[in-house]
Amino acid sequence: MxxxxxxxxxxxxxxxxxxxxxxxxxxxxxxxxxxxxxxxxxxxxxxxxxxxxxxxxxxxxxxxxxxxxxxxxxxxxxxxxxxxxxxxxxxxxxxxxxxxxxxxxxxxxxxxxxxxxxxxxxxxxxxxxxxxxxxxxxxxxxxxxxxxxxxxxxxxxxxxxxxxxxxxxxxxxxxxxxxxxxxxxVEPAAPAGEPLVVTTNTGPIQLLATPAVEAVKQRPASYNPWRDPRIIVIGLLAMSMGLTEGTATDWLPLALADHRGFSNPAAALALGVFFVAMLSTRAAGSWLLGRFGRVWILRASAVVAGSSIVLLNVVPFPWASYVFAALWGIGSALGFPIGVSAAADDPEKAVRGVATVSAITYAAFLVGPMAIGFLGEHFGLLRAFLPIAVFLIFVIFAAGAAREPGRKAGSGATG
Missing domain, CATH: 1.20.1250.20 (MFS general substrate transporter like domains)
Structure with a gap:
């Protein structure tokens, strides 16, 4: 294996x-x-x-x-x-x-x-x-x-x-x-300097002796991720992107039906466009991250998602709503996966780091729909989407917290 x-x-x-x-x-x-x-x-x-x-x-x-x-x-x-x-x-x-x-x-x-x-x-x-x-x-x-x-x-x-x-x-x-x-x-720690061997039911896997693998050999020290500023920022990044995704999932069809005159099937089709765009982007995500890195992808995702939400409010044409739904899906697709990867950069602290980032993100899924519904009741659903732009602006400025270990600040595409 x-x-x-x-x-x-x-x-x-x-x-x-x-x-x-x-x-x-x-x-x-x-x-x-x-x-x-x-x-x-x-x-x-x-x-x-x-x-x-x-x-x-x-x-x-x-x-x-x-x-x-x-x-x-x-x-x-x-x-x-x-x-x-x-x-x-x-x-x-x-x-x-x-x-x-x-x-x-x-x-x-x-x-x-x-x-x-x-x-x-x-x-x-x-x-x-x-x-x-x-x-x-x-x-x-x-x-x-x-x-x-x-x-x-x-x-x-x-x-x-x-x-x-x-x-x-x-x-x-x-x-x-x-x-x-x-x-x-994962088997008990190997002697220092030797490859780590992990076992599956179909046989052993010998991992290369990299710094990440060496860290796996050590037992986790006492560590509280809620006191780790980097993990908290990564959690807020993932939360912001998760809120962007969850808002479309919960409210986009109803918003288009109420404010753009879409029939129920037409509104459901817009959500389908969102999901297809998100799936396609996630399928290409490994290549995109390998070429451009997490920071560039996070910032580009925030710009694309935020622009689509603003334009959805401004441009009234039905065909344009499908375009903006697709862009919203593209912009929402990679934020949470990047957050999980970033939280697990240090293998010694990966379990608790991922758990903390997940807890912060899922809090957005729990509270976000209720908050959007409350705003939508008073201002209309399309306008209720606009505050998400504030979270996406935060992503643009805080994305550096998710940078890959060893990747230099400012590095973009690689050949």
Whole structure:
């Protein structure tokens, strides 16, 4: 097994977890209709799930350090496969309180697994010596988009939500069992100066004796990432870009329907354009980062995303909205993957660094939609998007915190 095989295994994990959560999102309207729930009641269900996720993120650094990324992914997949179908079933049959509790536990397992797969992906990226986090996050997005198609088929054939999700998560467990055969268990520290050997179920991987690998051999010292200014700035960078992505996902179709006169299918198509643009950019992200570096890409992404949001407010033509949706997707695609890679630059501190950056970013996903909705209620959704530009201006000025180790300030494209 090679580092590329390790990367492939983590890619499957990203795709499977995106596919699982996406299927839940695709069936939320069916759950609402079956229960006759109000928008507020469905928001409470979502908030409970998000609360479980935040709890998982807060302690994910210690959890992944204790179990290791591979075992955390495995147990996380089993927990998701148990508690998502259980929660959906309880809700489906009217047991609201225990159903929401099960969804909160699902959220805990989901967010913990999310940190573990990002830590393993960042380690595989270091072992490979090439940027791969954009590709891995592209796998997550692909899983989510694929889930929308599966959810639409389930709606068409009127498959009950508990049966649908039970089948989906059974498939996910099979996929994860296949994937973790390629994810290594890091062995005890090797003697100084010798290559580090990590073991997978299909054989050992010997990593080159680089400074990053040498750091892996050492046990993590006492370290609090919440007191590390660089990690906090990287977390705020990732949060700003995550807020930009999440705003489009949550509100773009409704904004176009309300303020540009789009029909529901036409507004949904604009969101599809956003997702395709984001997926395409993540697919090209490894090459872009290798050529231009994180700092240049972050700044360019912020300019592209911010310009698209401003122009969406200014230019009223329907065709232009599709163009700006595509630019918004391009600008949003690489921020969070870059943040994860930057948080994992020091292998000795990678687990807790990634957990902290993830916690800060997901806080934006939790609070951001509510804040945009509040502003939209008073000023209209399109205008409610404009404050995001402030966060993107911060990205332009603070992007240097994410610079790759050894890369000189001011270095741009490489030949």
């Amino acid at each position: 090679t580092p590329s095989g390790w990367t492939f295994g983590v890619l499957i994990v990203f795709t499977m977890f995106g596919f699982g959560f996406g299927n839940w999102l695709a069936r939320i309207p069916a759950v609402r209709d079956h229960l006759g729930a109000s928008t507020l009641q469905m928001s409470i269900i979502g908030l409970v799930l998000a609360t479980g996720s935040v709890i998982g993120l807060v302690i994910a650094g210690r959890t992944v350090t204790w179990l290791g990324p591979r075992r955390t992914i495995y147990y996380g997949a089993l927990g998701q496969a148990l508690f998502m179908p259980l929660g959906a079933t309880l809700l489906w049959f009217g047991f609201a309180a225990p159903g929401m509790l099960a969804l909160a536990v699902f959220g805990f397992f989901f967010s913990t697994s999310d940190v573990a797969m990002n830590v393993s992906g960042a380690a595989a990226e270091r072992a490979l010596g090439k940027p791969r986090m954009p590709l891995l996050h592209g796998g997550y997005s692909l899983g989510g988009v694929s889930a929308m198609g599966v959810g639409a088929l389930a709606e068409t054939f009127k498959v009950p939500v508990p049966i649908h999700l039970g089948i989906v998560f059974a498939v996910i467990v099979v996929g994860i069992l296949f994937a973790i055969q390629r994810i290594p268990r």
